Amino acid sequence: MGMTMESPLATALSQLRGAIDQLGLSESDWQTLSTPRRVLQVAVPLRRDNGEVEMYDGYRVQYSTTRGPSKGGVRYHPDIDLDETIALAMLMTWKCALTNLPYGGAKGGIAIDPGTLSLRENERLTRRYTSEILPIIGPERDIPAPDVGTDERNMAWMMDTYSVNAGFSVPGVVTGKPIVLGGSLGRTSATGDGVAIATREALRVKGIPIEGARVAIQGFGKVGYWAARAVENMGMKVIAVSDVNGGVTGFPSVTALWDHFLTQKNLDLPGADRLTNEELLHLDVDVLIPAALADAITEATADKVKAKIVVEGANGPTTPSGDAILHDKGILVVPDILANSGGVIVSYFEWVQDKQNYFWSAGEVKTNLSEILMRAFNEVETTATNKGATWREAALMLGVGRVAEAHKLRGLYP
Ligand code: NAD
Secondary structure, rough: OOOOOOOHHHHHHHHHHHHHHHOOOOHHHHHHHHOOOOEEEEEEEOOOOOOEEEEEEEEEEEOOOOOOOEEEEEEEEEOOOHHHHHHHHHHHHHHHHHHHOOOEEEEEEOOOOOHHHHHHHHHHHHHHHHHHHHHEEEEEEEEEOOOOOOOOHHHHHHHHHHHHHHOOOOOOHOOOOOHOOOOOOOOOHHHHHHHHHHHHHHHHHHHOOOOOEEEEEEEOOOOHHHHHHHHHHOOOOOEEEEOEEHHHEEEOOOOHHHHHHHHHOOOOOOEEEEEEHHHOOOOOOEEEEEEEOOEEOOOHHHHOOOOOHHHHOOOOOEEEHHHHHHOOOOOOEEOOOHOOOHHHHHHHHHHHHHOOOOOOOHHHHHHHHHHHHHHHHHHHHHHHHHHHOOHHHHHHHHHHHHHHHHHHHHHOOO
């Protein structure tokens, strides 16, 4: 591999190039599909509680609107930049196509550490950001959702800011809202629930019993925590989890760990053992679930991975050289655009419910999530077998292929 430049955008573009080649698409298709349709960078002024004003960079990228309004999360993290936002918006495009949701793909965010914000600073920042991107969002244009560093409270403020400007309530402008504002039952746990379904199915394919299967999870946020709970409920054993401050193993159950985490804001459960994030990646487990940030499994870390299956809860956690090493080691990788699609699937349900002003039961959400995810899973498994491709290649061929077909059918204006 040598000194290849690895960044989320380089990873996403190299995956797209692979899919275009495997599908036998043309150079024009490459041009069309590798270009984001609309890129907005905004300055977001923040008045701190002490009266001082600071400026932050905000982004919203609408990578594609070919199959419907664009859709994607809003991330608050100090390291995000335009390139990473483009990469994540591209992944959303293939994910929505793979799962057959009537959406294009988008992503947005602010380059800030939300841990430095008081509640009122967070509200002011979120409202100002929403106001700056207001002209290009809306239920028929582009629908934001939570991502790293944001949650349902941010969505409530975004919905309110948009609605105040419209003059009436527009719940469908964002998803991942609190239930009382038009959120959907089952949205909070949806990404983790989907990760668990993908894990269960991958174990089946590999012939490993689900009961007692050993799982390690990197990241204990909105995706990692709910995935941990869901796999535990399916009978698997969560051996270790971690967050930005490192990992922990030897705890009695995910529930016990979560109870401690909620009150103490750390993973130092008495009686449990600490380990580093790197040690977690290299544990002797059946399944490794990276559910934190991009670039966790790289040329440097992939070689010592002992798991038989990697289920990508995070977006872009594996770099191309890391991926090649996992492949050589015979490790089955369930790619991000399949494994973490439960979030956008239930976001789609939320948007549908908001449009119809008719709300579903938790059971309906669960059944419909499982049906859509299982259909995508089976298509990926079959395509991988038929084309002799990896699951990532198969998932991208399905997603990219559908967007390319939609482009052809719509034609080019003028
Ligand atoms: P989050 O902010 O709720 O949680 C992120 C977690 O990762 C936290 O526990 C944090 O401590 C941990 N973390 C951060 N840096 C780390 C590091 N260097 N090592 C180990 N852990 C680290 O975010 P989230 O919503 O859970 O998102 C996690 C990933 O899943 C992201 O890649 C996101 O794009 C992706 N994703 C999220 C959703 C969703 O619905 N929230 C849907 C699909 C994909």
